[in-house]
Amino acid sequence: MSTSVGLDIGRSSPKIVIAQTVDGGIVSRQELLFPTAVCPAIPLSTDTAMQRAAVDTVTYEGTQWFVGDTAILQGHDGMGSGLRDDWVRTTEHAVLAVAAIEKAQRLMASDIKSGCIITGLPSKLYRSQRDVLKAEMKRLFPNATIRVLPQPLGVWNTLVFDANGHQQAGFDADSNNYGVVEIGQYTTDFALIKRGVDIEHGYDSVAGMTAAAEELARLLADYQVDLPRATALLEKRTLKHFGREIDVSNEVREAATALTRLIHQKAQQIFGRDLGDLDGIAIAGGGAPLIGPLLQELSGWEHIRIQQKPRMAVAEGLCRLGLAITRAGLPKRPSATAVA
Numbered sequence: 001m002s003t004s005v006g007l008d009i010g011r012s013s014p015k016i017v018i019a020q021t022v023d024g025g026i027v028s029r030q031e032l033l034f035p036t037a038v039c040p041a042i043p044l045s046t047d048t049a050m051q052r053a054a055v056d057t058v059t060y061e062g063t064q065w066f067v068g069d070t071a072i073l074q075g076h077d078g079m080g081s082g083l084r085d086d087w088v089r090t091t092e093h094a095v096l097a098v099a100a101i102e103k104a105q106r107l108m109a110s111d112i113k114s115g116c117i118i119t120g121l122p123s124k125l126y127r128s129q130r131d132v133l134k135a136e137m138k139r140l141f142p143n144a145t146i147r148v149l150p151q152p153l154g155v156w157n158t159l160v161f162d163a164n165g166h167q168q169a170g171f172d173a174d175s176n177n178y179g180v181v182e183i184g185q186y187t188t189d190f191a192l193i194k195r196g197v198d199i200e201h202g203y204d205s206v207a208g209m210t211a212a213a214e215e216l217a218r219l220l221a222d223y224q225v226d227l228p229r230a231t232a233l234l235e236k237r238t239l240k241h242f243g244r245e246i247d248v249s250n251e252v253r254e255a256a257t258a259l260t261r262l263i264h265q266k267a268q269q270i271f272g273r274d275l276g277d278l279d280g281i282a283i284a285g286g287g288a289p290l291i292g293p294l295l296q297e298l299s300g301w302e303h304i305r306i307q308q309k310p311r312m313a314v315a316e317g318l319c320r321l322g323l324a325i326t327r328a329g330l331p332k333r334p335s336a337t338a339v340a
Contacts, residue, residue, distance in 0.1 A: 001027070003115025004165070004322030005144075006315040007100060008154065009093060011185035011210070012036055012231070012286055014100040015312050017319035018108055019165075020115075024327055026164055030107045031312060034068035034099075036185075038092040039075025041066050049074075055106075058099040060091070067099040072228075085125060087186075088133045097140055114143040116326055118318040120151035123189040124205035147325075149318060150203055152180035152191035155284040155307065157317035165323025176279045179271045181263065181295075182314060183287030184208045185231075188263050190270050206266045207259065209234065209287040216255035220248065234290060252290075259287075260294040267299070280305045284313035 001022050008015040013036050019029045034056075041057055041064035044050045056070035066074055087093050097119075105112050119137060121129055130148050137146045160173045167173075173196040180191040185208050192202025209231070217230040223241055225233065233239060234256065239246040271278065280303045283292040288310035296304045307313045 001110075002326040003112045004319050004326055005101070005104065005112055005115055005117040006154065006318030006320070006322060007097070007117055007119040008151065008312075008315040008318065009096050009100065009119065010036060010286070010314075011087070011208070013311075014096050015315040016100045016104050017312065017315045018104050018112055019163075019319055019323055020108065020110065020112075021323065021326065026323075028108055028110075029163075030104065031315070032100075032103060032107060033312070034103065035072055036096060037066075037068060037071035037075070038095050039066050039071045040064070042074060044074070055103070056099075058095060058102060060095045060098050065095045065099075067096060088121070088129055088136060094136065094140060097137065101141065113141050116145045116147070116322040117141060118147045118149060118322050120149050120154055120314055120318060122184070122187040122205050123150050123152060123191060123203040124187065126150045126203065147322075149321070150189070150191060150198075151184070151314050152182045152189045152203075152284075153198060154314035154317035154321075155180045155182055155282050156191060156193055156198075157321045158307065158313055159282065161317075161320040161324050163316075163320065165320050165327050177274065177277050179267065179274075179278050179281040181267060181281060181283050181285075183263070183283070183285035183291050185210055185286060188259075188266075188285070188287070190266065192270060192274065194274065202270055204266060204270055206262050208285075209259070209291075211262070212255045212259040212287070212290075215258055216248075216251055219251045219255060234287075253294075256290050256294055257298075260291050260298055263291065264295055264298050267295075275301070278303060282307055284310040286311045 001020055003020050006017040013033045015033045017031045019026050053070045056066055056068045058065050134146050134148045162168050178193045182189045187205040187208045189205045192199040213227055213230040217225050237249045237252050239248050282305050284307040288306050292306040
């Protein structure tokens, strides 16, 4: 049995897609995500609290940690740990990686720690942190085959490969030109692929949805909205305040528009003269449902394509690439082989 794991340890939530194959056929496939929150575990008083916390408790280097919903509820994690460039070097990142794999292993009811694990980095950090992250993942999962990819190439691989890791019918990567915009919590990451080759100057990053959340918190200062609440409001758009529900759709649009302008400016800079030659601009990431339509409205670019299940697109593409690798060795496609 072969296992392919696509692991996107995002600043809002770790996302993981796992597929297991026997003789090239998929026999099991699962996906999961949980909030990016970490805190030291504490003793809990009631059986109910302990039972709920059990699935969110992980041991790392001899210390127990809460992750996900339990860390939010019991530890008041405020999202700050992931909002830094050197996050992959932190204990919190390691705890989330271990928790994600352990949660996935329980879900699959089989060993996945000796499979092919592919994870990603923001475009602007890939070159400087690729070897660091690969070494860290190998330390955590010594029996696994570890590969590291720029995050937007995860999205690209959902276009190249189908869910079984086969070449997508009707999509010739060698003749397609694509831009990728992956709108995450901490960064918005870009990639440019021309005739199947990822272009070096196409890798760059700007601010992600945290910038929109910070602007929304400023707009709602009278309601004392902190960053985690503002982040949730970008999606919910209804503020609960002393028993009342307040529609904040206008404020959400204003906050999102400021980020959209920044993304539009960077996309113009990166894609530049290639804009008209692109077969599509794939928009993915957790911010895609909000920012994607605004970007299309602002730019007028008709070839913007908001991906299905955009929040899971990076992990999905990494898993698909892993399936292709385990099935037939590394594909002979430059963008797919741009992994450490």
